[in-house]
Amino acid sequence: MNRSDITWNHLQQVRKSAPLVHNITNYVVMNNTANALLALGASPVMAHAKEEVTDMVNIAGSLVINIGTLSPRWVEAMDMAMTAAKKKGIPIIFDPVGAGATPYRTQTVKELLNSNQPDIIRGNASEIIALYSAEARTKGVDSTQKSETASEAALFLSDKYESVVVVSGKVDYIFSGKEVREVKSGAELMTRVTGMGCTASALVGAFAAVIDEPDEAAESAMRVMGIAGELAADKADGPGTLQLYFLDALYTMDKTHIGIKLSDEQM
Amino acid sequence: MNRSDITWNHLQQVRKSAPLVHNITNYVVMNNTANALLALGASPVMAHAKEEVTDMVNIAGSLVINIGTLSPRWVEAMDMAMTAAKKKGIPIIFDPVGAGATPYRTQTVKELLNSNQPDIIRGNASEIIALYSAEARTKGVDSTQKSETASEAALFLSDKYESVVVVSGKVDYIFSGKEVREVKSGAELMTRVTGMGCTASALVGAFAAVIDEPDEAAESAMRVMGIAGELAADKADGPGTLQLYFLDALYTMDKTHIGIKLSDEQM
Amino acid sequence: MNRSDITWNHLQQVRKSAPLVHNITNYVVMNNTANALLALGASPVMAHAKEEVTDMVNIAGSLVINIGTLSPRWVEAMDMAMTAAKKKGIPIIFDPVGAGATPYRTQTVKELLNSNQPDIIRGNASEIIALYSAEARTKGVDSTQKSETASEAALFLSDKYESVVVVSGKVDYIFSGKEVREVKSGAELMTRVTGMGCTASALVGAFAAVIDEPDEAAESAMRVMGIAGELAADKADGPGTLQLYFLDALYTMDKTHIGIKLSDEQM
Numbered sequence: 001m002n003r004s005d006i007t008w009n010h011l012q013q014v015r016k017s018a019p020l021v022h023n024i025t026n027y028v029v030m031n032n033t034a035n036a037l038l039a040l041g042a043s044p045v046m047a048h049a050k051e052e053v054t055d056m057v058n059i060a061g062s063l064v065i066n067i068g069t070l071s072p073r074w075v076e077a078m079d080m081a082m083t084a085a086k087k088k089g090i091p092i093i094f095d096p097v098g099a100g101a102t103p104y105r106t107q108t109v110k111e112l113l114n115s116n117q118p119d120i121i122r123g124n125a126s127e128i129i130a131l132y133s134a135e136a137r138t139k140g141v142d143s144t145q146k147s148e149t150a151s152e153a154a155l156f157l158s159d160k161y162e163s164v165v166v167v168s169g170k171v172d173y174i175f176s177g178k179e180v181r182e183v184k185s186g187a188e189l190m191t192r193v194t195g196m197g198c199t200a201s202a203l204v205g206a207f208a209a210v211i212d213e214p215d216e217a218a219e220s221a222m223r224v225m226g227i228a229g230e231l232a233a234d235k236a237d238g239p240g241t242l243q244l245y246f247l248d249a250l251y252t253m254d255k256t257h258i259g260i261k262l263s264d265e266q267m
Numbered sequence: 268m269n270r271s272d273i274t275w276n277h278l279q280q281v282r283k284s285a286p287l288v289h290n291i292t293n294y295v296v297m298n299n300t301a302n303a304l305l306a307l308g309a310s311p312v313m314a315h316a317k318e319e320v321t322d323m324v325n326i327a328g329s330l331v332i333n334i335g336t337l338s339p340r341w342v343e344a345m346d347m348a349m350t351a352a353k354k355k356g357i358p359i360i361f362d363p364v365g366a367g368a369t370p371y372r373t374q375t376v377k378e379l380l381n382s383n384q385p386d387i388i389r390g391n392a393s394e395i396i397a398l399y400s401a402e403a404r405t406k407g408v409d410s411t412q413k414s415e416t417a418s419e420a421a422l423f424l425s426d427k428y429e430s431v432v433v434v435s436g437k438v439d440y441i442f443s444g445k446e447v448r449e450v451k452s453g454a455e456l457m458t459r460v461t462g463m464g465c466t467a468s469a470l471v472g473a474f475a476a477v478i479d480e481p482d483e484a485a486e487s488a489m490r491v492m493g494i495a496g497e498l499a500a501d502k503a504d505g506p507g508t509l510q511l512y513f514l515d516a517l518y519t520m521d522k523t524h525i526g527i528k529l530s531d532e533q534m
Numbered sequence: 535m536n537r538s539d540i541t542w543n544h545l546q547q548v549r550k551s552a553p554l555v556h557n558i559t560n561y562v563v564m565n566n567t568a569n570a571l572l573a574l575g576a577s578p579v580m581a582h583a584k585e586e587v588t589d590m591v592n593i594a595g596s597l598v599i600n601i602g603t604l605s606p607r608w609v610e611a612m613d614m615a616m617t618a619a620k621k622k623g624i625p626i627i628f629d630p631v632g633a634g635a636t637p638y639r640t641q642t643v644k645e646l647l648n649s650n651q652p653d654i655i656r657g658n659a660s661e662i663i664a665l666y667s668a669e670a671r672t673k674g675v676d677s678t679q680k681s682e683t684a685s686e687a688a689l690f691l692s693d694k695y696e697s698v699v700v701v702s703g704k705v706d707y708i709f710s711g712k713e714v715r716e717v718k719s720g721a722e723l724m725t726r727v728t729g730m731g732c733t734a735s736a737l738v739g740a741f742a743a744v745i746d747e748p749d750e751a752a753e754s755a756m757r758v759m760g761i762a763g764e765l766a767a768d769k770a771d772g773p774g775t776l777q778l779y780f781l782d783a784l785y786t787m788d789k790t791h792i793g794i795k796l797s798d799e800q801m
Binding site: 294297298301302305306311312313314315316318319322323326340510511512513514515516517518519 | 778
C-alpha cells in the first residue's frame with residue numbers, strides 16, 4: 001500500500017473503532033481538542049481529578065498528557081494517569097507545551113518523562129530542544145552550544161525514553177530509533193490558531209489507540225491533521241474561519257482528499 | 268395554545284427577562300455554554316469559588332450544576348451553591364456528565380443529589396441509567412440486569428428526587444411524575460460537537476428561571492435547542508460550522524422557524 | 535498623523551514585534567483570548583501556577599490580569615505576577631470582571647489594585663462604578679448615592695491608582711489624568727459573544743507591550759477591536775459567525791479598513 005492508502009486505512013480504523021481518548025490537557029484548548037476528536041470520529045474524555053484518573057484510564061484506549069496550563073495538583077494527576085496507562089498497556093502521548101519557557105515547566109516535564117516513558121512525544125522544535133538541553137545539562141553537555149538542532153534533540157530523546165518523537169513544524173519529523181519520517185502536509189495559517197499543536201497530539205492519541213505501531217500511528221495522524229488544515233486553508237479567510245473549516249474537514253475527509261493532497265506534496 | 272405558540276411564548280419571556288443563569292460547569296464547555304446563553308438572550312455567569320457561590324446564587328435566576336470536569340473543591344462549591352439555591356427558591360438544573368464512567372463520578376452525583384434535590388436532571392440515557400443503578404444497587408436490585416431501561420431509570424429518579432428528568436437522545440424524553448413528554452427536534456450532526464448536552468442543560472436553566480413549571484420549561488428549552496440544531500444542520504458542512512450556525516440560529520430564531528420545524532416533525 | 539494613521543502605525547508595530555502577552559485570565563475566555571492575540575499578530579501565553587508566574591512574567595512584554603473565574607490560589611498567583619511585572623517594568627492591564635457582583639470579587643480587586651497599581655484598568659461601566667463605590671465607601675462617601683457615574687468613578691480610579699482607565703461600552707472612554715478620549719468603533723452584536731471585554735483587555739496588553747504611552751496603546755487597541763467587530767458584523771448572521779469573522783478581521787485588517795471605518799464614525 002502507498003502512503004495515501006495507508007492513511008485512509010488508518011483513518012477508517014479510527015472511525016470504526018471510535019476509541020475513547022483520555023485527555024489531561026490545558027484549559028485553553030480543551031474545547032478544540034474535544035471537538036477535533038469528535039470530528040475525526042473518536043470519543044474524547046477530559047478528567048483530571050486524582051480521585052478518578054486511574055479509573056478513567058482503565059476504560060480508555062489511549063492517554064494524552066499536555067502540560068499547557070500545569071499546576072502541582074494537575075501534575076500529580078498526570079503522573080498517576082501515566083502510571084495507570086503503563087500498567088494497563090495503553091499508549092501514552094506526551095505534549096511538553098512550553099518546555100523551556102520556565103524552569104518549573106522544564107523540570108516537571110523531566111520528572112514526568114523519567115517516571116513513566118511515553119510511547120510518543122510531540123512538540124515543536126523549541127520544546128524538543130529544551131527537553132534535550134535539560135537532560136543533556138545533567139550530563140555536563142553545554143546546553144548553550146549553537147550546534148544543537150531539533151534532530152539531535154529528537155534522536156537523543158527517542159533513544160533515552162524509547163519513544164517515538166514527533167517534531168512539528170512546516171515539515172513534521174517523526175523519529176523512531178534511527179528512522180526519520182517526514183510529513184509535509186499543513187498550512188501556514190494553522191500557526192495563527194491556538195492549540196493546533198495540542199490538537200495534533202490528541203489526534204495522535206486517537207490513531208495510537210487503534211494502530212499498533214506508534215510511528216505509523218503518529219505519521220497517519222500528522223498527515224490527517226495537515227490535510228485537514230490544507231483543506232480548511234483553501235476555503236478560509238483567516239484564522240477564525242480556518243478553525244471551523246478544519247473541524248468540517250476532519251469530519252468529511254475521504255480517500256479522494258487524502259490522495260489529492262498527498263500527490264500535491266510530491267510534486 | 269399549541270406547542271409551537273407555547274415554545275415561542277416561552278422564548279420571548281426568556282429574551283425579555285434576560286435571566287442571570289449561574290453555571291458551575293466544566294472547563295471544556297464553559298465558552299460554548301456562555302455563548303449559547305447569550306445568543307438565546309439570557310445572561311450567563313460562571314463562578315465556582317466557595318468564597319462567592321452563595322452570593323452569586325443570591326443574584327441569579329437559576330443555578331446549573333454540571334460535573335463534567337469535577338474535582339473535590341469544585342464539588343464542595345457545587346454543594347454550597349445548591350444549598351443556597353434551595354434556600355432562595357431558584358430552580359436547580361443538574362447535569363450528571365459521565366455518571367457511571369468512574370466510581371468517583373457516580374458517588375459524587377449521588378451525594379449531591381441526596382444533599383439537595385434539583386428541580387430538573389438532564390442527562391443522556393447511559394448517565395440516567397448509571398444513576399439508577401447506583402441508587403438501586405443500595406436497595407439490593409441487581410444493577411447488571413439487562414432489563415434496565417432509561418425509562419425505568421428516569422421514572423425512578425423522578426420519583427425519588429421529585430425532579431423532572433430529561434433523557435436526551437435522538438428523541439428527548441421529559442419525565443415528571445408519571446407523565447412523559449417527547450421532543451423530536453434535533454439533528455444527528457449535533458452529536459459531533461462537544462458540550463451540546465451541557466448547552467441543553469444551560470438552556471433549560473434559562474427557561475426554568477422565567478417559567479414556573481419545570482416540565483414546561485424543560486420542554487420548551489429542548490425544543491428550542493433542537494430547532495436551532497436543525498436550522499444549523501441545514502446549512503452546515505460539518506461539526507465546525509454547525510457550532511457557529513447553531514449560535515446564530517438561537518439568536519435569530521423567530522415564530523416562523525419554530526412553526527415550520529415543529530410541523531415538519533408531525534408529518 | 536491623524537488617528538487612522540496612528541492606529542495603523544501601532545498595529546504594524548504589534549505585528550512586527552509579536553510581543554509575548556502573559557495572561558492570567560478566566561476559563562471561559564482563554565481560548566478566545568489566545569486566538570484574538572494570535573490573529574492580531576501577538577504571541578499569547580497562559581500560565582497561572584505560583585511555581586512559574588514570576589519566570590513567565592520575566593520573558594513577557596506585558597501582563598494581563600482578568601479575575602473572571604477567580605479563586606484564592608489564582609488570586610495569589612495574580613498578585614505574584616503583578617509584583618514581578620512591576621519589578622521588571624512591563625505594563626500591567628487589569629480587568630475587574632464582575633466587580634460588584636459579589637463581595638469576594640470586589641474585595642479581591644481592591645486588594646490586588648492596592649498591592650500593585652496597574653498601568654491600565656479596563657472594565658464596563660458597572661464594574662468601574664463598583665470599584666469606585668468600594669473605595670469611596672471606605673472614605674465615608676455614600677456609595678448608594680445616585681449621582682455616581684462611570685465618568686466620576688473612572689476619574690477617581692485613574693487618580694488613585696495613577697492608571698489609565700478604559701470604560702467599555704457603546705462608546706469607549708479612556709481616562710488618563712484629566713484627559714478623556716472617546717472611541718466609537720464597535721458593533722452591538724459583539725455584546726452577544728462571551729469574553730469580548732476580556733479580549734479587549736488582552737488586545738490592550740498587546741499594544742501596551744510595544745507602545746510607550748498607555749493611553750495611546752489603549753486607544754489604538756480599542757479602535758482595532760471595534761473596527762474588527764464592525765467588519766465582522768457587516769458579514770455575520772449572528773453571534774456565532776461574528777466570533778469567527780472577528781478573528782479573520784483582526785488578521786486581515788489593513789490601512790484601508792481602518793481609514794474607512796474611522797471616517798464612517800466621523801460622519
